[in-house]
Amino acid sequence: MKLEQTQLPPEACCTLDIAGMEQERLVTMFKALGNPTRFEIMKYLLTHPGCITGDIVDYLPIAQATVSQHLKVLRQAGWIEGTISGTATNYGLNDKNITWFRKKVGEIF
Amino acid sequence: MKLEQTQLPPEACCTLDIAGMEQERLVTMFKALGNPTRFEIMKYLLTHPGCITGDIVDYLPIAQATVSQHLKVLRQAGWIEGTISGTATNYGLNDKNITWFRKKVGEIF
């Protein structure tokens, strides 16, 4: 049982330039890549520019509905973006957000 | 219903230097930070060197057991390390792994 502080907590040595909505955004990006299947999808997109959903479905051993769901998570997290092209959807990297992520990771850690 | 490929999938433009156990490790690190509470703990550790578990418990509005559980996840993922000091445990950054993470993120994205 804890009644009082024996010792004062340490002072802050510095501050971090991340908070609020930005922090939520960053956590969401971490979470999205914290899944093996989604990481694999990102790897595929990184190495196969100009691919469509079906290419990923063929590549991975999981159902089309599941791939679509994972793509949605990656899109909403800001890792990728999809552009409709006829009946297909081309998926590619969201370069702006990826750059932002790298910048923030560099600043924080 | 999908019967056959209308168009061949795109060729790989490059390869990525991440696979197997290394990839699992990286995904685990992403997953660990993909939680708002754990991200907050990491922020605290980054800005308060030399702190112990109790400091984090006092700082956050969650139960001691929950903090301990999150610290375990962060430790097992390789973000932090704890050193026992009397009855307390000092937590600090796992600099080696953090550097590795930044390096990999830089290489991949």
Place this chain on the structure above:
DNA sequence: TTAGAATATCGTAAAATTACGATATATGGA
């Protein structure tokens, strides 16, 4: 206009995560 294709969404079962109180463990001091 109708059929098929490519993809998204819905509903749902199973698994994993999160948070908690209770309890266990280990250390240091009286």
Place this chain on the structure above:
DNA sequence: TCCATATATCGTAATTTTACGATATTCTAA
């Protein structure tokens, strides 16, 4: 030794995530 402190672990309820089949939507071509 005995007690209090600091932390870890256990058991569990509630929530979230994951994956699937079924179905809906959208576009193209015949």
